[in-house]
Amino acid sequence: xxxxxxxxxxxxxxxxxxxxxxxxxxxxxxxxxxxxxxxxxxxxxxxxxxxxxxxxxxxxxxxxxxxxxxxxxxxxxxxxxxxxxxxxxxxxxxxxxxxxxxxxxxxxxxxxxxxxxxxxxxxxxxxxxxxxxxxxxxxxxxxxxxxxxxxxxxxxxxxxxxxxxxxxxxxxxxxxxxxxxxxxxxxxxxxxxxxxxxxxxxxxx
Amino acid sequence: xxxxxxxxxxxxxxxxxxxxxxxxxxxxxxxxxxxxxxxxxxxxxxxxxxxxxxxxxxxxxxxxxxxxxxxxxxxxxxxxxxxxxxxxxxxxxxxxxxxxxxxxxxxxxxxxxxxxxxxxxxxxxxxxxxxxxxxxxxxxxxxxxxxxxxxxxxxxxxxxxxxxxxxxxxxxxxxxxxxxxxxxxxxxxxxxxxxxxxxxxxxxx
Numbered sequence: 298x299x300x301x302x303x304x305x306x307x308x309x310x311x312x313x314x315x316x317x318x319x320x321x322x323x324x325x326x327x328x329x330x331x332x333x334x335x336x337x338x339x340x341x342x343x344x345x346x347x348x349x350x351x352x353x354x355x356x357x358x359x360x361x362x363x364x365x366x367x368x369x370x371x372x373x374x375x376x377x378x379x380x381x382x383x384x385x386x387x388x389x390x391x392x393x394x395x396x397x398x399x400x401x402x403x404x405x406x407x408x409x410x411x412x413x414x415x416x417x418x419x420x421x422x423x424x425x426x427x428x429x430x431x432x433x434x435x436x437x438x439x440x441x442x443x444x445x446x447x448x449x450x451x452x453x454x455x456x457x458x459x460x461x462x463x464x465x466x467x468x469x470x471x472x473x474x475x476x477x478x479x480x481x482x483x484x485x486x487x488x489x490x491x492x493x494x495x496x497x498x499x500x501x502x
Numbered sequence: 503x504x505x506x507x508x509x510x511x512x513x514x515x516x517x518x519x520x521x522x523x524x525x526x527x528x529x530x531x532x533x534x535x536x537x538x539x540x541x542x543x544x545x546x547x548x549x550x551x552x553x554x555x556x557x558x559x560x561x562x563x564x565x566x567x568x569x570x571x572x573x574x575x576x577x578x579x580x581x582x583x584x585x586x587x588x589x590x591x592x593x594x595x596x597x598x599x600x601x602x603x604x605x606x607x608x609x610x611x612x613x614x615x616x617x618x619x620x621x622x623x624x625x626x627x628x629x630x631x632x633x634x635x636x637x638x639x640x641x642x643x644x645x646x647x648x649x650x651x652x653x654x655x656x657x658x659x660x661x662x663x664x665x666x667x668x669x670x671x672x673x674x675x676x677x678x679x680x681x682x683x684x685x686x687x688x689x690x691x692x693x694x695x696x697x698x699x700x701x702x703x704x705x706x707x
Contacts, residue, residue, distance in 0.1 A: 307703050311696035312680070338680075375702040393598030400678065400695040402702060442705055467701050473605065475517070475543075483704040485697055490605040491516035492690055496672050497580040497607060498512050499688040500647055 306347050310374050312337060313347070317367035318401075329360040379403045381441045385456055386448035387411040387426055390471055394445060395422050404443070408435060429456070436463040443467045450474040457484075511552050515579050517542060518552070522572035523606075534565040584608045586646045590661055591653035592616040592631055595676055599650060600627050609648070613640060634661070641668040648672045655679040662689075 316337050320328060330341040330348075337344070348354045351373050354366050371377055382404045384391050395406060409421060412429040419426050427435060444460050446453055446468055453472035460468060467483040470476055473491075478484050521542050525533060535546040535553075542549070553559045556578050559571050576582055587609045589596050600611060614626060617634045624631050632640060649665050651658055651673055658677035665673060672688040675681055678696075683689050 307700055308696070310703065311693070311699040314699065315678070315696075373703070374699050375706040376699070378702070378706070380702065380705070389598040389601035393594040394694070396594035397694070399698055402695060402698050404698070443701055467705055469698065469701060473520070475520075483701055485701050485704075487692065487694065487697055488516070489599070489602070489692065490607060491513070491520075492692055493604055493607050493609070493674065494516040494519065494579050494581070495512055496648055496674060496688055496690050497583070497585060498515065498578070499690075500585070500672055501580040501583070 302350050306350055309339065309347055310370060313344075314367070314370050314374060314376070317363055317370065320363045321367055325363050327360050328363050328366075332360075376401055376403065379405065380443060381405055381407050381439070382443045382445060383408045383410060383435075383441050384445045384447065385410045385429065385432070385460075386446065386452075386472075387413075387416055387421060388447060391445065391447040392421060394447070394471075395424075407439060407441065410435075432456075432459055433463055436460070436465065441465060443469055445469045445471065446476075447471045507555055511555055514544065514552055515575060518549075519572070519575050519579060519581070522568055522575065525568045526572055530568050532565050533568050533571075537565075581606055581608065584610065585648060586610055586612050586644070587648045587650060588613045588615060588640075588646050589650045589652065590615045590634065590637070590665075591651065591657075591677075592618075592621055592626060593652055596650065596652040597626060599652070599676075600629075612644060612646065615640075637661075637664055638668055641665070641670065646670060648674055650674045650676065651681075652676045 316333065330344040333344050334341040348366070351369065354361055354369060380403060384395065384406055387409050391409070406424055409424050409426045410429045410432060411417060411426050416426045417428045444465055446456060448456055450473045453470070453474050454476055457468055457470075457476045457478065461478060461482055466481065467485070468476065468478070470484055470486045471489070473488060475486065476484050521538065535549040538549050539546040553571070556574065559566055559574060585608060589600065589611055592614050596614070611629055614629050614631045615634045615637060616622060616631050621631045622633045649670055649672075651661060653661055655678045658675065658679050659681055662673055662675075662681045662683065666683060666687055671686065672690070673681065673683070675689055675691045676694070678693060680691065681689050
């Protein structure tokens with residue numbers, strides 16, 4: 298794999314993954330960048346360029362083997378591995394995410410954290426809710442890949458700092474603030490209110 | 503306001519909104535594109551260019567009045583108005599969104615829809631859950647701006663088509679598929695699994 302893959306390409310990968318999986322489910326064996334373009338909406342040359350970033354998948358005039366291409370994208374995204382996750386802030390959104398599951402992404406939620414004494418010690422979906430105070434102790438003993446941050450905005454940076462001090466390298470941030478983090482830490486923001494504001498803007502246009 | 507504002511600019515507006523609000527809360531009266539740049543992380547010239555899209559806010563060498571600028575952005579995003587919303591598919595994610603609220607965005611959820619007989623007729627947060635079968639009747643009698651779509655992927659396009667036939671102009675889509683919609687309909691996707699896949703890719707890099 299070449300080194301410098303742009304974020305724009307990376308953000309298109311899950312889309313390729315989804316559409317190729319749909320094709321497999323429908324029994325489609327082969328496809329072309331032109332056909333993919335019609336389904337996905339990116340240009341055919343964009344699609345060929347994207348796939349070229351990761352190696353030689355297709356054959357000129359012959360197209361792509363859907364299963365092989367899908368398998369490669371699974372490996373590129375890293376869906377062939379298992380990941381460990383913790384959730385911090387067990388409000389409604391966190392509970393919904395836990396219930397919702399993560400489709401084909403192999404994340405196991407190993408622990409939940411909250412600072413509400415009424416929640417600490419209880420279980421949700423078979424996972425115990427621990428005291429946020431013991432976050433550092435917990436992380437020193439457990440191998441965690443990602444934290445889902447669902448705490449109020451005013452607490453988010455403080456918790457993120459503590460996670461990063463403990464060596465955590467990725468945060469899925471649902472708190473309504475932008476986190477300061479060094480470049481080597483992945484912060485993936487899901488700013489729901491920002492997304493909704495885009496709608497109000499476009500409604501009024 | 504000029505006509506062709508790019509989606510990239512539109513997606514930066516909620517960020518400006520949030521940071522300026524924080525400044526107001528801290529009692530900051532004036533700011534400059536350079537100061538905003540340090541806080542928000544966009545370049546100063548990017549920020550000036552963005553604001554120029556919407557008119558003449560600042561004064562050279564004098565900077566911006568924080569409250570006035572914030573007020574303008576409120577109007578531009580459309581946060582000075584009230585909106586009516588319905589939710590389709592009352593699973594955990596929908597319930598979390600309803601509980602979560604929408605911050606300063608003035609959306610009122612007028613009705614919830616589901617096709618599960620066990621849910622129909624019950625209430626959630628004081629809003630009745632109606633039968634998805636009566637969606638068209640409901641929309642013909644009520645003035646709704648946006649629908650939150652939280653149905654399973656396989657049902658999403660069908661429901662979206664029904665909404666659009668009824669004249670709905672915007673959909674906040676949490677279903678894990680891409681919706682086909684004409685250009686005049688705003689579809690704002692929140693693809694949670696796609697977002698998580700970005701994390702797995704970056705973890706493995």
